[in-house]
Amino acid sequence: MMIIEMCSIWVILMLIAAILLVLTSLLNNVNWWLYESNLGVMQYSLPPGHMGWPFIGNMWSFLRAFKSTDPDSFISSFVTRYGSSGIYKALMFGKPSVIVTTPEACKKVLTDDDKFKPGWPLSTIELIGKNSFIAMSYEEHKRLRRLTSASINGMEALSLYLTYIEENVKTSLQKWSNMGEIEFLTQIRKLTFKIIMHIFLSSESESVMEALEREYTTLNYGVRAMRINIPGFAYHKAFKARKKLVTMFQSIVDERRKLRNEHIPIKAKDMMDALIDVEDENGRKLDDEEIIDIMLMYLNAGHESSAHITMWTTYFLQKHPKYLQKAKEEQEEIIRKRPSTQKGLTLKEIRQMDFLYKVIDETMRVITFSLMVFREAKSDVNINGYTIPKGWKALVWFRSVHLNPEIYPNPKEFNPHRWDKDHKAGEFLPFGAGTRLCPGNDLAKMEIAVFLHHFILNYQLEQINPKCPVRYLPHTRPMDNCLGRIKKCSTKSI
Numbered sequence: 001m002m003i004i005e006m007c008s009i010w011v012i013l014m015l016i017a018a019i020l021l022v023l024t025s026l027l028n029n030v031n032w033w034l035y036e037s038n039l040g041v042m043q044y045s046l047p048p049g050h051m052g053w054p055f056i057g058n059m060w061s062f063l064r065a066f067k068s069t070d071p072d073s074f075i076s077s078f079v080t081r082y083g084s085s086g087i088y089k090a091l092m093f094g095k096p097s098v099i100v101t102t103p104e105a106c107k108k109v110l111t112d113d114d115k116f117k118p119g120w121p122l123s124t125i126e127l128i129g130k131n132s133f134i135a136m137s138y139e140e141h142k143r144l145r146r147l148t149s150a151s152i153n154g155m156e157a158l159s160l161y162l163t164y165i166e167e168n169v170k171t172s173l174q175k176w177s178n179m180g181e182i183e184f185l186t187q188i189r190k191l192t193f194k195i196i197m198h199i200f201l202s203s204e205s206e207s208v209m210e211a212l213e214r215e216y217t218t219l220n221y222g223v224r225a226m227r228i229n230i231p232g233f234a235y236h237k238a239f240k241a242r243k244k245l246v247t248m249f250q251s252i253v254d255e256r257r258k259l260r261n262e263h264i265p266i267k268a269k270d271m272m273d274a275l276i277d278v279e280d281e282n283g284r285k286l287d288d289e290e291i292i293d294i295m296l297m298y299l300n301a302g303h304e305s306s307a308h309i310t311m312w313t314t315y316f317l318q319k320h321p322k323y324l325q326k327a328k329e330e331q332e333e334i335i336r337k338r339p340s341t342q343k344g345l346t347l348k349e350i351r352q353m354d355f356l357y358k359v360i361d362e363t364m365r366v367i368t369f370s371l372m373v374f375r376e377a378k379s380d381v382n383i384n385g386y387t388i389p390k391g392w393k394a395l396v397w398f399r400s401v402h403l404n405p406e407i408y409p410n411p412k413e414f415n416p417h418r419w420d421k422d423h424k425a426g427e428f429l430p431f432g433a434g435t436r437l438c439p440g441n442d443l444a445k446m447e448i449a450v451f452l453h454h455f456i457l458n459y460q461l462e463q464i465n466p467k468c469p470v471r472y473l474p475h476t477r478p479m480d481n482c483l484g485r486i487k488k489c490s491t492k493s494i
Helices: 002-041 059-066 073-082 103-111 122-128 138-151 155-176 184-200 204-220 234-261 272-278 289-319 323-337 349-350 356-368 398-402 416-420 441-458
Strands: 087-092 097-101 115-116 181-182 372-377 381-383 386-388 393-397 459-462 483-488
Touching: 059 073, 059 155, 059 441, 073 087, 087 393, 087 398, 103 372, 103 381, 103 393, 103 398, 115 184, 122 204, 122 289, 155 184, 155 349, 155 441, 181 184, 184 204, 184 272, 184 289, 184 441, 184 483, 204 234, 204 289, 234 272, 234 289, 234 323, 234 459, 272 289, 289 323, 289 356, 289 441, 289 459, 323 441, 349 441, 372 398, 393 398, 441 459
Parallel strands: 097 393
Antiparallel strands: 087 097, 115 372, 181 483, 372 393, 381 386, 459 483
16 A cells, blocks of 8 residues: 555656646747737847757757767758758757857857856756856856865976876786776776865865765766756756765865864865955955855766777777887887886976877767857847847757868877878867867866876777777767776887
């Protein structure tokens, strides 16, 4: 009887949730229809496109494409029906939207702060935090970015972290080579998370790092999911993970504040300390909620992208022996020129890795870790002769730019020599553009280069499932997380 009653309650809750979801979607559709009617009266010219199915908009076709083997079929369907306008209207994530797919339009949306502001879906903001960079105003973002980016970009910061990164890369590779079968991507994610944790929370224990990394994995899967807060759905799991992360961060903030109140000296100042201590010209300091949201955002962004790109760059080099050999020769030349008294990499040597950085850039182009970002029109904006109405979302579709055959012939072919020549602004956007350019891009690329330096010289990857299918959401990755073995090369290079 108890089981029957519980099942009945569960069914009722599911029905209520479904009704609320339908009503929300219906309201969005009605609002869009009324708005488009008004646009017609005002003689505005909306981009070509369609708003998809009632209630769910274009999300079904989007998800269907990205869960298939051809994610680009989503945009291709717009091009086939409406031509190569490079800008299309759609109903995405419950909001009337315009998808921009050309370098010029993408650059305009990303760099014009007078016309566009962040426009991430409510689900993403709820998970990352309303006080994170993706939601805060331009003025607040500029102020906090100036403070925080100094800790992860620039020559001084990179010099501070280089030795730590290199030591952990070497230790991890040695460890993995003795572990047999491993999920290569999973292990790299743990490595990159350990590095970003050292930078942002230097004094935290190994157990705290492991607990945070587990919750971040769950959180990341829900960041671009539909906002369905029902058990079993990605958003629901991610929201629970966020609550756990907030609790853990709050305990860290409380401990740091306690040290200050008791005037106990801080051993090494990190990002958390900087956020606690910073104050504006009026003496206002960040409250706990603001600190936690910013930290949560940085730690999530700071390890996911570098881990995935590191894994894919290694994968592509293994698949293309001629590029692997060229990259190896470059790294061996760096070693040969090194003074005998020098023990590890220097920033000068990293800057000499010309071909390796072309390999990294080509990986970022082919994979396109973030397939899109969200902006919102602050006023009516004209692009390519079409109007993006005030309040509409503008989805900057990086994937279409990076895989445009007119810019990159045979775009899905991995070819680092594409980067022997320069490209125009807007044609390559792995870290975005404008004032909201990813603040950790220098650190991420250095981290990837250090890993590849040691891997190329001393190790090789043997995949267990070389033809493993690929999953494209939330990020492109093999479905087995690149299951394989890390093996030492027969000849030791360093």
